[in-house]
Amino acid sequence: MSETGGAETNSTGNNTRGERVPAIERATGRAWADWVAVFDAHGARSLGHAEIAKLALATMPHGVESEEWWAQGVAIAFEQHAGLRVPGQSSTGTFRVSASRTLPLDRDAALAAWVDRFGEVTEHLGHAVSGSRSSRTEKRSFWRFSLDGAGKVEVAAALKDAAKDQAKTILAISQEGLDSGDRIEEWRAYWKAQLAQL
Structure with a gap:
């Protein structure tokens, strides 16, 4: 740079x-x-x-x-x-992609909106879903699942600014474990399209 x-x-x-x-x-x-x-x-x-x-x-x-x-x-x-990794590549050598959107909802409602719309989907871009599960911490709500041959996905909801506005949440979809960077932009567009439907 x-x-x-x-x-x-x-x-x-x-x-x-x-x-x-x-x-x-x-x-x-x-x-x-x-x-x-x-x-x-x-x-x-x-x-x-x-x-x-x-x-x-x-x-x-x-x-x-x-x-x-x-x-x-x-x-x-x-x-x-330095060429030690390319954009989208994790420190383990696999690739990851993410997309996010701010929604005018509290965090549980934001995550529920995604789960209601996409939680029962059995495949994403031809990769079968398995191991779907939800969890919650003090600051974030999660929906996680694995994709056969395409790593793991985490949908996370967190308040944008807990001190200022309880009604805005950042909903982020992160996918890790892709074995190459060839489809990163395809996956990014796919997850952005899902977020746009909420």
């Missing part, structure tokens, strides 16, 4: 997702070129994800809010920049 946040192609042909860089720079107060310099000075190109994330946290500028979350984001962006 350049200091201005534009995509910079490296020797592997992988790019950091360009839209991530301005957000990282704003949140951390550090230019992307400076982040790259920090990682390179510590030999991060030969480290695993956990070590890169720890390095990001240890070198995070003072006063950054949600610093652990941003350390993960900075680590992933660097891994993409």
Whole structure:
């Protein structure tokens, strides 16, 4: 990445997702070129994800809010920049995709809307559903299931801002365990289309 946040192609042909860089720079107060310099000075190109994330946290500028979350984001962006993973690829080498939508409902109603519409579907894009189950924590409500040959899916509902508005929920669909990145955009469009129907 350049200091201005534009995509910079490296020797592997992988790019950091360009839209991530301005957000990282704003949140951390550090230019992307400076982040790259920090990682390179510590030999991060030969480290695993956990070590890169720890390095990001240890070198995070003072006063950054949600610093652990941003350390993960900075680590992933660097891994993409360095060709250690491509966009959509997890630290285990599999691929993941997600989509989300804000709904004018509380979290249980938002999740129930998705389950009522899609909870009984037996396949998604030709992959059979198994192991459907629900769960709930203090902050989120979940519906999870597996897809034969296409990983696992989690539908999660969380209040957008519990302190300000009890009637807005972020409903997010995350799919993990895809064995290649070839169908990421197809799956993203598919999950976005479901969310658009709610």
